[in-house]
Amino acid sequence: xxxNWTAILPEIFITLTALGVLxxxxxxxxxxxxxxxxxxxxxxxxxxxFLLLPFLSAKTQIFTSLFVLDxxxxxxxxxxxxxxxxxxxxxxxxxxxxxxxxxEYYGVLLFSILGMMVMAxxxxxxxxxxGLELMxxxxxxxxxFFKTDLRSNEAALKYLILxxxxxxxxxxxxxxxxGVTGSTEISYIAGYLTEQTRTGADSVAGVTxxxxxxxxxxxxxxxxxAGLCFKVAAVPFHMWTPDVYEGAPTSVTAFMSVxxxxxxxxxxxxxxxxxxxxxxxxxxxxxxxxxxxxMTLGNIVAIAQQNVKRMLAYxxxxxxxxxxxxxxxxxRVLTAGSASVVFYILSYAFMNLGAFTVLLxxxxxxxxxxxxxxxxxxxxxxxxxxxxxxxxxxxxIFMFSLTGIPPTAGFxxxxxxxxxxxxxxxxxxxxxxxxxxxxxxxxxxxxxxxxYMKEPKVVQSVDNSSSLWVALxxxxxxxxxxxxxxxxxxxxxxxxxxxxx
Amino acid sequence: xxxxxxxxxxxxxxxxxxxxxxxxxxxVYSAFSLLxxxxxxxGLYVLLxxxxxxxxxxxxxVGGILVLLLFGVMLTHKIQEVxxxxxxxxxxPAAIVVLAFxxxxxxxxxxxxxxxxxxxxxxxxxxxxxxxxxxxxxxxxEIASLVLLTALVGAVxxxxxxxxx
Amino acid sequence: xPYILCFTVNRFMSxxxxxxxxxxxxxxxxxxxxxxxxxxxxxIILMSIELMLNAANINFIVFSYYLNSLRGQIFVxxxxxxxxxxxxxxxxxxxxxxxxxNTVNDxxxxxxxx
Numbered sequence: 001x002x003x004n005w006t007a008i009l010p011e012i013f014i015t016l017t018a019l020g021v022l023x024x025x026x027x028x029x030x031x032x033x034x035x036x037x038x039x040x041x042x043x044x045x046x047x048x049x050f051l052l053l054p055f056l057s058a059k060t061q062i063f064t065s066l067f068v069l070d071x072x073x074x075x076x077x078x079x080x081x082x083x084x085x086x087x088x089x090x091x092x093x094x095x096x097x098x099x100x101x102x103x104e105y106y107g108v109l110l111f112s113i114l115g116m117m118v119m120a121x122x123x124x125x126x127x128x129x130x131g132l133e134l135m136x137x138x139x140x141x142x143x144x145f146f147k148t149d150l151r152s153n154e155a156a157l158k159y160l161i162l163x164x165x166x167x168x169x170x171x172x173x174x175x176x177x178x179g180v181t182g183s184t185e186i187s188y189i190a191g192y193l194t195e196q197t198r199t200g201a202d203s204v205a206g207v208t209x210x211x212x213x214x215x216x217x218x219x220x221x222x223x224x225x226a227g228l229c230f231k232v233a234a235v236p237f238h239m240w241t242p243d244v245y246e247g248a249p250t251s252v253t254a255f256m257s258v259x260x261x262x263x264x265x266x267x268x269x270x271x272x273x274x275x276x277x278x279x280x281x282x283x284x285x286x287x288x289x290x291x292x293x294x295m296t297l298g299n300i301v302a303i304a305q306q307n308v309k310r311m312l313a314y315x316x317x318x319x320x321x322x323x324x325x326x327x328x329x330x331x332r333v334l335t336a337g338s339a340s341v342v343f344y345i346l347s348y349a350f351m352n353l354g355a356f357t358v359l360l361x362x363x364x365x366x367x368x369x370x371x372x373x374x375x376x377x378x379x380x381x382x383x384x385x386x387x388x389x390x391x392x393x394x395x396x397i398f399m400f401s402l403t404g405i406p407p408t409a410g411f412x413x414x415x416x417x418x419x420x421x422x423x424x425x426x427x428x429x430x431x432x433x434x435x436x437x438x439x440x441x442x443x444x445x446x447x448x449x450x451x452y453m454k455e456p457k458v459v460q461s462v463d464n465s466s467s468l469w470v471a472l473x474x475x476x477x478x479x480x481x482x483x484x485x486x487x488x489x490x491x492x493x494x495x496x497x498x499x500x501x
Numbered sequence: 502x503x504x505x506x507x508x509x510x511x512x513x514x515x516x517x518x519x520x521x522x523x524x525x526x527x528x529v530y531s532a533f534s535l536l537x538x539x540x541x542x543x544g545l546y547v548l549l550x551x552x553x554x555x556x557x558x559x560x561x562x563v564g565g566i567l568v569l570l571l572f573g574v575m576l577t578h579k580i581q582e583v584x585x586x587x588x589x590x591x592x593x594p595a596a597i598v599v600l601a602f603x604x605x606x607x608x609x610x611x612x613x614x615x616x617x618x619x620x621x622x623x624x625x626x627x628x629x630x631x632x633x634x635x636x637x638x639x640x641x642x643e644i645a646s647l648v649l650l651t652a653l654v655g656a657v658x659x660x661x662x663x664x665x666x
Numbered sequence: 667x668p669y670i671l672c673f674t675v676n677r678f679m680s681x682x683x684x685x686x687x688x689x690x691x692x693x694x695x696x697x698x699x700x701x702x703x704x705x706x707x708x709x710i711i712l713m714s715i716e717l718m719l720n721a722a723n724i725n726f727i728v729f730s731y732y733l734n735s736l737r738g739q740i741f742v743x744x745x746x747x748x749x750x751x752x753x754x755x756x757x758x759x760x761x762x763x764x765x766x767x768n769t770v771n772d773x774x775x776x777x778x779x780x
Binding site for chain 3: 504505508510515519520522523525528531536538539540542545546548549550551553554557558561562565566569570572574575576595596598599600603604606607610612622626628629630633634638641648649650651653655657659660
């Protein structure tokens with residue numbers, strides 16, 4: 001066994017921080033009035049882990065190649081840590097206002113990030129499954145965190161049931177794959193299937209070998225895809241998304257729309273492009289259909305939503321469709337396609353977290369009780385530009401970016417995605433993607449119409465805590481910077497995927 | 502021949518009680534049928550030379566998970582009829598989808614030439630599994646412990662009394 | 667005890683074809699799936715999910731036996747751990763939901779479309 005402990009240092013740090021937060025909360029912070037210490041510990045732990053990442057030697061395999069640290073894993077771990085720390089920042093004041101400022105939140109949040117980091121590095125289905133479950137179990141808890149709120153309870157329960165169902169499908173797929181190939185290790189499966197392709201091609205021209213056309217292999221592929229599509233909220237498995245996103249605490253929803261999605265996609269890259277690369281003809285077709293359905297359904301249903309949180313949920317479904325389009329393209333143009341996927345995931349992380357943060361910051365006066373409650377509906381946004389022009393402008397940036405209007409990250413990201421589809425001779429897919437972006441402009445810009453062109457209908461207030469605004473500025477700046485200087489990041493994205501193949 | 506009979510008994514127990522779990526109208530029957538399913542599966546594990554896992558199956562599933570579920574049944578008996586499932590999925594379409602899938606899978610299994618390797622002599626597996634956990638599979642082992650810790654923290658947090666607003 | 671068991675199996679029994687076990691696991695998996703899709707009671711749905719996980723576990727053990735590798739057995743151990751964790755969180759959520767439900771109107775229970 002090769003014990004190169006440095007490769008898992010960031011994970012060790014996150015674990016220690018999580019345990020530390022739980023301990024500090026239990027023995028110290030619980031008795032204090034100001035509970036910001038929990039968040040400070042969490043943020044510094046994530047910061048240290050983040051700073052460690054670039055210094056680790058990429059391309060290390062430890063634990064008999066269960067765990068691999070390649071540039072792709074490092075890139076995704078950075079995405080998780082960035083979006084995780086943004087979530088911690090926006091949560092501080094939100095939790096205080098909702099009366100749930102507890103250490104458990106940060107502890108479980110850190111564990112969910114740990115699960116994602118493990119998924120990004122996993123080279124074996126055992127580790128993928130455990131990372132996935134660590135992440136999912138944490139999110140069951142987080143989505144039910146406002147336990148006095150019935151909506152939050154229901155969101156947790158629904159996520160738990162459908163998530164358990166998807167995990168079971170995923171697991172059955174793994175078990176069939178294990179039976180057919182004889183291993184659960186991704187690089188071994190890849191080698192085995194490629195070997196079969198070659199020997200099959202040698203023996204009978206044009207006919208693939210027995211293993212590759214094996215019906216059980218196709219079934220296991222379908223089940224693996226079902227499990228992963230659930231995690232990234234792609235269409236036949238998207239039903240949970242709007243309800244869970246709506247019911248969960250907004251800070252959790254923001255993270256949930258970014259972290260697990262990114263983690264699902266990194267596993268998808270490894271499983272589809274590496275382990276099942278030999279089956280690309282099969283999964284390409286399935287995934288292309290899923291991608292089209294996901295984009296179209298997400299966008300069309302989003303138009304009908306009056307609740308902004310629900311609308312953003314459907315919009316996140318649509319974005320999963322765009323990213324799937326990139327994965328389909330990478331079946332033909334490996335590097336360009338997967339680089340565009342990786343690039344889009346980071347851009348999406350910033351703009352989507354940003355949009356959810358504005359929603360989280362905005363509060364309105366409840367007419368009956370006179371208390372300030374979270375704003376939810378489109379109406380609540382009306383006239384925001386007059387009351388708070390800065391927040392309105394930031395929302396404008398995020399909405400432009402989600403629509404794909406230059407000079408924002410969303411535009412460049414979509415450009416790379418659709419270009420890779422064109423490179424892969426999938427022009428029709430790119431056209432469908434462009435049409436979908438045009439449809440999405442309707443509901444993204446509708447919010448801006450409410451913000452800039454209508455008169456205020458309710459009394460609004462915007463959270464002005466400094467932590468939240470630090471996060472907002474970072475996300476807005478990142479969205480703009482990526483949009484203006486895309487090459488910088490795209491080169492990093494390209495370098496990170498090259499090592500995959 | 503003897504093995505086939507034993508196998509048939511265990512398989513029958515497992516399948517029939519699994520059917521009871523999923524289709525019984527009485528939730529208490531379902532929960533107790535699950536006991537027999539877990540037991541039958543443990544029997545199959547013994548036939549497959551997985552002695553350690555057969556014991557673990559009984560300890561964790563019967564002793565842990567089933568007891569948890571029974572507690573759930575008793576604590577929430579009043580919400581039995583509350584509609585929390587996917588209403589759109591009626592029995593007929595669900596059955597069609599599932600049976601089609603089942604048929605596909607069964608055909609696939611039967612058409613497969615499974616490797617008929619000479620089955621190894623059975624030896625107790627516990628020591629070997631223990632060694633693997635402490636060497637090759639140390640990392641997954643630690644992650645699994647963190648999964649349990651998270652579930653513990655989360656379950657205690659959610660289930661304990663109200664927080665003061 | 668395990669030694670006696672192994673000895674008996676080695677001495678007196680010939681192995682059963684792999685496909686028999688797979689048929690059992692497939693049946694259990696689809697019974698579980700049907701349960702999840704058609705039942706309305708949350709606890710029965712959780713039990714059906716356990717059935718599906720157990721079906722996958724049988725597969726792992728069968729393949730691990732016929733491939734003569736312990737990897738499948740180790741995977742099953744982890745699946746059991748995770749299943750226990752999921753059941754614990756699931757029960758906590760159900761209990762709290764039940765508690766909340768007692769304090770509010772039954773009519774308001776289904777706030778979100780399921």
